[in-house]
Amino acid sequence: MSLSSGTPKFRVAICGAGIGGLVLAVTIGKFAGRDVQIDLYEAHDAITATGAGIVFSRRTMEVIEALGLYEEISCVSAKPPSSSHGPQFRKSDIPTGGFKWFQRLVGQSDPVTMHRQLLVDILKRHLPSSCTVHFNKRLTKYDMLSAGSLVLHFADDSTETTDVLIGADGIRSSVRKTLFETLDRDIVDSSKITHYTDASWTGTVVYRAILPAEKLSEIDPNNVALREFVMFCGKDKHITAYPVSQGTLINVAAIVSDEQKAGTPFKGRWVSQVSREGVEEAYQNFEPAVKSLLKCCENMSRWALHTVNELPLASCDRVALIGDACHAMTPHMGAGAGQAMEDAFVLGRLLAHPLTTLDNVSAALKAYQDVRLPAAQLVARNSRLAGHMFHFNVPGYYDGTDHGNEQEELRILEEMIISHFEAQGKDGAMAEWQQAEKSLQGSVGLCNDC
Numbered sequence: 512m513s514l515s516s517g518t519p520k521f522r523v524a525i526c527g528a529g530i531g532g533l534v535l536a537v538t539i540g541k542f543a544g545r546d547v548q549i550d551l552y553e554a555h556d557a558i559t560a561t562g563a564g565i566v567f568s569r570r571t572m573e574v575i576e577a578l579g580l581y582e583e584i585s586c587v588s589a590k591p592p593s594s595s596h597g598p599q600f601r602k603s604d605i606p607t608g609g610f611k612w613f614q615r616l617v618g619q620s621d622p623v624t625m626h627r628q629l630l631v632d633i634l635k636r637h638l639p640s641s642c643t644v645h646f647n648k649r650l651t652k653y654d655m656l657s658a659g660s661l662v663l664h665f666a667d668d669s670t671e672t673t674d675v676l677i678g679a680d681g682i683r684s685s686v687r688k689t690l691f692e693t694l695d696r697d698i699v700d701s702s703k704i705t706h707y708t709d710a711s712w713t714g715t716v717v718y719r720a721i722l723p724a725e726k727l728s729e730i731d732p733n734n735v736a737l738r739e740f741v742m743f744c745g746k747d748k749h750i751t752a753y754p755v756s757q758g759t760l761i762n763v764a765a766i767v768s769d770e771q772k773a774g775t776p777f778k779g780r781w782v783s784q785v786s787r788e789g790v791e792e793a794y795q796n797f798e799p800a801v802k803s804l805l806k807c808c809e810n811m812s813r814w815a816l817h818t819v820n821e822l823p824l825a826s827c828d829r830v831a832l833i834g835d836a837c838h839a840m841t842p843h844m845g846a847g848a849g850q851a852m853e854d855a856f857v858l859g860r861l862l863a864h865p866l867t868t869l870d871n872v873s874a875a876l877k878a879y880q881d882v883r884l885p886a887a888q889l890v891a892r893n894s895r896l897a898g899h900m901f902h903f904n905v906p907g908y909y910d911g912t913d914h915g916n917e918q919e920e921l922r923i924l925e926e927m928i929i930s931h932f933e934a935q936g937k938d939g940a941m942a943e944w945q946q947a948e949k950s951l952q953g954s955v956g957l958c959n960d961c
C-alpha cells in the first residue's frame with residue numbers, strides 16, 4: 512500500500528462521530544495513511560457516548576485486534592471472575608425467588624464488556640492526522656453534482672463539498688433520508704419511501720442505569736449481578752445486568768415488551784428520565800435479587816426501542832450507510848455497536864485499497880454493501896428472535912407458565928438459545944473483509960477464483 516505524502520486520491524466525508532464513524536476514520540487512516548482525506552462531521556459539540564455498558568462478541572474483537580487496539584481495550588474492559596463460564600440465565604418472574612435456568616459458555620469465550628465512554632476515548636485518541644473533525648455540523652441533506660461530487664448542507668446554513676459521503680449518523684440518519692428520497696423511483700416507489708427513511712417502534716422500552724457495585728453489595732452482598740453477566744428472564748420482560756469498569760460499576764438494562772404495539776408510532780420522547788418507582792412496579796412479580804438491583808438504580812432513563820426497516824440497499828453512487836443509519840436493531844444480542852464496527856472496518860479497508868480510485872469508488876461501496884448488508888440484516892433478525900426467546904414468546908416453545916413439564920420445556924428453549932448464539936459467532940469480520948476484497952479484485956479481473 513502506498514502511504515504517499517502527495518495529493519489524496521479522494522475526500523471522504525463521514526457524517527456522525529459515533530462508534531461507526533470513529534472506527535471508519537481510524538480504519539481509513541491506518542490503511543491509507545494520508546492517501547484519503549477525511550472530514551468527520553458531528554452534530555453535537557463533542558464526541559460523546561451515552562454512559563452505558565457495551566458488549567462485544569468475539570467476531571468484533573477481531574476488528575479491534577486488526578486495528579491494533581486490543582491491548583488498550585483489554586485494559587479497560589471488565590473481567591468478571593466468571594469470564595469462562597458464560598452468562599447466567601435465570602427464570603426470574605417468581606416473587607418468592609427465581610432459579611438458575613442455565614449457565615453455559617457460548618462459543619470459545621465470553622463476550623467482552625466495557626463502559627462505552629472508555630471505548631470512545633480510545634477511538635478518539637487513534638483518529639488519524641488525515642482526519643479533521645468538525646463539531647456542531649448537523650447534516651440536513653446533500654445534493655449530487657453532475658460531475659459526481661457532493662454538496663453537503665448543514666443546519667447552520669453552511670455547505671461543504673466532498674467526493675464520497677458515508678452516513679454514520681445513527682438511527683435517524685439524514686443521509687439515509689436523502690438517499691431514499693432521491694433514489695430512482697424504479698428502485699423504490701414513492702409509497703415506500705417513508706418505510707425506509709423513518710425508524711419503526713418495536714413495542715419495547717428499555718430502562719437503563721449504571722450503579723456503583725458498592726451500593727448493591729451493601730444491601731445485598733450475594734447479589735448475582737455483582738459477579739456474573741446475568742439475564743433475569745420473565746414473561747414479556749427481562750433484565751440484563753453485568754459488571755463494567757473492572758467490576759466497580761454495574762450496567763443494568765431492563766426491557767419490557769408489548770408485541771401488540773410493534774410497528775405503531777411511539778408517543779413521547781424516545782429517551783427520557785423516569786422514576787425508579789415506575790420501573791420497580793413493572794418488575795414487582797420478579798425475584799428479590801431483581802428488586803434489590805432496581806433499588807440501587809438512580810437516574811434511570813427510558814429508551815423507546817426503534818429499528819430501521821430492512822433496506823434494499825446500503826450504497827448508491829458515491830454514498831453509503833453504515834451502522835445504525837443502515838440497520839439499527841434491537842439490543843438483545845448486544846450486537847449493534849459491533850455490527851457498526853464491522854461495517855466500518857470492511858468499508859474503511861475497501862476505501863483505503865490501492866485498487867479503489869475516485870473514478871471507481873462506487874464499486875468499492877457496492878462491494879461493501881454486498882458483503883455487509885445481508886450479514887448485518889441477519890444479525891438484526893436474529894436479535895429480534897433472541898428477544899422473543901428471553902421473553903418466553905417463541906410460538907411452540909416454553910411460554911412462561913408451568914404446564915407440568917416446565918423443566919423439559921426450559922431445557923428445549925435453552926438449547927435453542929445456545930445454538931442461536933453459536934451460529935452468530937461463526938463467520939468473523941475478517942472473513943467478510945477478505946470476501947469483499949476478492950469481489951473488488953474480481954471486478955478488475957485480478958482474482959481467478961471469484
Ligand SMILES: Cc1cc2nc3c(=O)[nH]c(=O)nc-3n(C[C@H](O)[C@H](O)[C@H](O)COP(=O)(O)OP(=O)(O)OC[C@H]3O[C@@H](n4cnc5c(N)ncnc54)[C@H](O)[C@@H]3O)c2cc1C
Nearest residue numbers: 527529530531554566649650680681834835845847848849
Ligand atoms: C438500550 C440499548 C442498548 C444497547 N446495547 C448495546 C450493546 O450492549 N452492544 C452493542 O454492540 N450495541 C448496543 N446497542 C446498539 C448501539 O448503541 C448502536 O448500534 C451503536 O451506537 C451504533 O453506532 P453508530 O455509530 O452507527 O450510531 P450512533 O452511535 O447513533 O452515532 C451516530 C452519531 O451521529 C451523530 N449524528 C446524528 N445525526 C447527525 C447529522 N444529521 N449530522 C451529523 N451528525 C449526526 C450523532 O450525534 C452521533 O454522534 C444498544 C442500543 C440501545 C438502544
Ligand SMILES: *[C@@H]1O[C@H](CO)[C@@H](O)[C@H](O)[C@H]1NC(C)=O
Nearest residue numbers: 721722723807808809810811
Ligand atoms: C444522578 O444525577 C445527578 C444530577 O444529574 C448527579 O448529581 C448524580 O451523581 C447522579 N447519580 C448517579 C448514581 O449517577
Ligand SMILES: *[C@@H]1O[C@H](CO)[C@@H](O)[C@H](O)[C@H]1NC(C)=O
Nearest residue numbers: 866867868871874951954955
Ligand atoms: C479503478 O481504477 C483504477 C485506475 O483506472 C484501476 O487501476 C483499478 O483497477 C480500478 N479498480 C476497480 C475496482 O475497478
